[in-house]
Amino acid sequence: MFHEPAAPSQKDPAGPYKMRLGIWMFVFYSLFYASFVFINLLSPLSMAKIVFAGLNLATVYGFGLIVVALAEALVYDWLCRQKEAHFARMEESEDIQ
Amino acid sequence: MAIVVFLIFVVFVVGLSLYLGNKTKTASGYYAAGGQIHWGVNGIAFAGDYLSAASFLGICGLIATVGYDGFLYSIGYLAGWIVALFVVAEPLKRMGKYTFTDAIDANYNSNGIKLMAAISTLVVSVCYLIPQMVGAGTLVEPLLGIPHAWGVVMVGAIVITIVATAGMASTTYVQFMKGGLLVIFSTVLVGAVVIRGLSTQPDQDGQVPFYEYTQLTATQAGAEITVDEAGWAVLEQQEVNGGLRFVKLSRDGTESWWSVAEDAGILTLHETQSVVDKADGAWINGALASATNQLRQVGNLEKIRGESDVETGSLSLFEFLATLTDKDTVVQSWKTANFVNGDGEKVTVYYAKRVTGDKLMRPGLKFKVEGTWLERLDFLSLMLALFLGTAALPHILIRYYTVPNPASARKSTIVAIAAIGFFYVLTLFMGLGAMVNGVLNPADSNMAAPLLARSFGELLFAIISAIAFATILGTVSGLIVAASGAIAHDLFDRYLKIEMDDKQKVRAGKVSAFVIGGIAILLGILFKGVNVTFLVGLAFAVAASANLPAITMLLFWKKTTAKGIAASITVGIVASLGLIAFSPELYAIYGLNPLHAPVPLSNPGIISIPLSFITLVVVSLLTPKAEEVAVLA
Structure with a gap:
């Protein structure tokens, strides 16, 4: 029994869609993150510029990276659930026929 | 409790x-x-x-x-x-x-x-x-x-x-x-x-009195440093990595280490905290370590938006960060230096470094993003x-x-x-x-x-x-x-x-x-x-x-x-x-x-x-x- 999955997983027809979506969202976030790193490296003083409510670019961008991560995660989950529900409905209608 | x-x-x-x-x-x-x-x-x-x-x-x-x-x-x-x-x-x-x-x-x-x-x-x-x-x-x-x-x-x-x-x-x-x-x-x-x-003299709501670190002016003639105020004797000088200078002073039989800063030819000595490993144990700030003689807690604002002796009272989350980001806010950030003194004893000095808000709140104090390509x-x-x-x-x-x-x-x-x-x-x-x-x-x-x-x-x-x-x-x-x-x-x-x-x-x-x-x-x-x-x-x-x-x-x-x-x-x-x-x-x-x-x-x-x-x-x-x-x- 030691090589059995801890919990058996079923076939997932939405899998390829979720994988493609995940990669695109990963690429988007990676670019956002890379921009932050490269601004620090190439133009570090611009991070000290005050941009919002007395806060500088470093603070606002830093918080932005955290907030955008959560926003992307929620959008990803919503889209995945839509697709999973779509396939579930299709499966149900096939069963009825 | x-x-x-x-x-x-x-x-x-x-x-x-x-x-x-x-x-x-x-x-x-x-x-x-x-x-x-x-x-x-x-x-x-x-x-x-x-x-x-x-x-x-x-x-x-x-x-x-x-x-x-x-x-x-x-x-x-x-x-x-x-x-x-x-x-x-x-x-x-x-x-x-x-x-x-x-x-x-x-x-x-x-x-x-x-x-x-x-x-x-x-x-x-x-x-x-x-x-x-x-x-x-x-x-x-x-x-x-x-x-x-x-x-x-x-x-x-x-x-x-x-x-x-x-x-x-x-x-x-x-x-x-x-x-x-x-x-x-x-x-x-x-x-x-x-x-x-925020306060320039934080006292933990009255629990721990704020400790004001002393500054002294000094004069340098050749390699010799003399403290301007009477009663202080310079016992030793040390220079460590990066050109940091420290002097050991003595007054009324108590020895202490001070960091040396030079600005426009004027020498200022800043009080530090120190631990010296002696034969009879660790000496903290010039006295043997004990339950009552430990390192003092540190960290405070020297200026808030350019003003000393200020207490802001309650702040919003944004105001808190904005005040610390201000270029006229100055923080005392504490650093460590290690060296061996003239008696062959290991000395650890904790000294305050003044940092303005605009530098504190962007990368650069630890990661040298403005440094060499290797540091970047x-x-x-x-x-x-x-x-x-x-x-x-x-x-x-x-x-x-x-x-x-x-x-x-x-x-x-x-x-x-x-x-x-x-x-x-x-x-x-x-x-x-x-x-x-x-x-x-x-x-x-x-x-x-x-x-x-x-x-x-x-x-x-x-x-x-x-x-x-x-x-x-x-x-x-x-x-x-x-x-x-x-x-x-x-x-x-x-x-x-x-x-x-x-x-x-x-x-x-x-x-x-x-x-x-x-x-x-x-x-x-x-x-x-x-x-x-x-x-x-x-x-x-x-x-x-x-x-x-x-x-x-x-x-x-x-x-x-x-x-x-x-x-x-x-x-x-x-x-x-x-x-x-x-x-x-x-x-x-x-x-x-x-x-x-x-x-x-x-x-x-x-x-x-x-x-x-x-x-x-x-x-x-x-x-x-x-x-x-x-x-x-």
Whole structure:
């Protein structure tokens, strides 16, 4: 029994869609993150510029990276659930026929 | 009271483990909590696992000493979850059974992968265990008044009991409880910080009188320095790395060390704190160390928006940060210098450095983003390792096997991102709060958050310390489960194919947990005093180098072969550990001159991660799959 999955997983027809979506969202976030790193490296003083409510670019961008991560995660989950529900409905209608 | 609250919490955690332990009889229960944990619970438990000593103690401590640069760890650690969510979560859940090795070996059944993945899990877990144990010793020292080493032994013993009794189920529920409490009470602490506001003379709400450090003017004639005020005698001068100058002064028979600053030909001497190792023990600030003579707590604002002697009263969250960001706000940030004095005694001097708000609140105090190309490369290397390390940490990956299906894996990751992201925003307020409220222990930045809590009363200190301790217990438990799984499941059962029934397998896991716990205790004692977040950053680099290329290429490149994966893991481990071992930071820990380190980078990721990827691609192309099948046949 030691090589059995801890919990058996079923076939997932939405899998390829979720994988493609995940990669695109990963690429988007990676670019956002890379921009932050490269601004620090190439133009570090611009991070000290005050941009919002007395806060500088470093603070606002830093918080932005955290907030955008959560926003992307929620959008990803919503889209995945839509697709999973779509396939579930299709499966149900096939069963009825 | 602090001790009572602390002990109640610890007894509750251990009791919960023993209770759940009675329910764990199978290998599936021990390593993966039967795969039946709810995604919401698992998500908070993820946060519990992830918000380790490094996050709570280390990041707050780093922010308290180097400002925004410490917050970069928060940003990088959180960004890493994006890789986990979008690239790893669901596919890994589909492929895996109990351990990281199971997942990457699922399509190959290769002995090379089993061996190397198990070794990788062990290495990364031990690298991650060291800072947790260091944090444990640091925390217990002031709370229970016992030496650092005994604190480490205590944590080790409790964790071994927890893991050896119940495995993943108890670890999950302990992490769930602790993750939730950590976020709630950190929010309370941040609320208290902004309600108190900022002051140039913080006195911890009247508990600890503000100490005003003295300044003296002096005159230099040739090499000789004379203090202008009568009664002071200059006994000795020292110059250390980077041109820092210190003088030893004597007055009324008391000796003290002062930092020397020169501005427009005028010499100013600033009072410091010092520890001198003499034959009869440590001398602190000119007198033998005792219960009443300890290092003073430090950290305050010298000016708030250009004005001295100011108290702001309550501030909003934005006002708090904006005030500290102001270019006319000046913070006293405390640094350390070590040297040997004229009598051959080791001297540690803690001195204040004045930093303006605009420099404090952007990268640059620790990571020299305006420095040489090598210093910039080091920063890039760190940010790369933090981003890619999360999705390659074995104790995080095994949590995907505790939920019933891939959708639950995804949802629990999202809950984790929400909880962890919120907590990381709080770290900036807690770290800065500790920096300016006169609560820091200049000798150990790791205690910043608990000491900040103590400035608001013993109850909050007790609760925060108990949660921090549980943080360490939980994370260490998770790491030991992952490492014991690597030994008992991956090495004994799968690689060496030792015949064991289900009970024997669980027993093998528990014995492994005991051995790894012992190793962790030893390393925790050896690495005393090193910032725990720095150490975790290194664990991330090892994980990202050893495991991430294997995970991602396996999922997205069809030509990946078993030999390619095994070679990539080997190169990733050897390269990252080798680069760390010969880095400037480790040279400093060995007691050698960091400038003599053969590797100029402190963070190895920028070299070791691409090297591991390249190895996987080259070896896979040289050993095509058809050939492997033929060999297996």
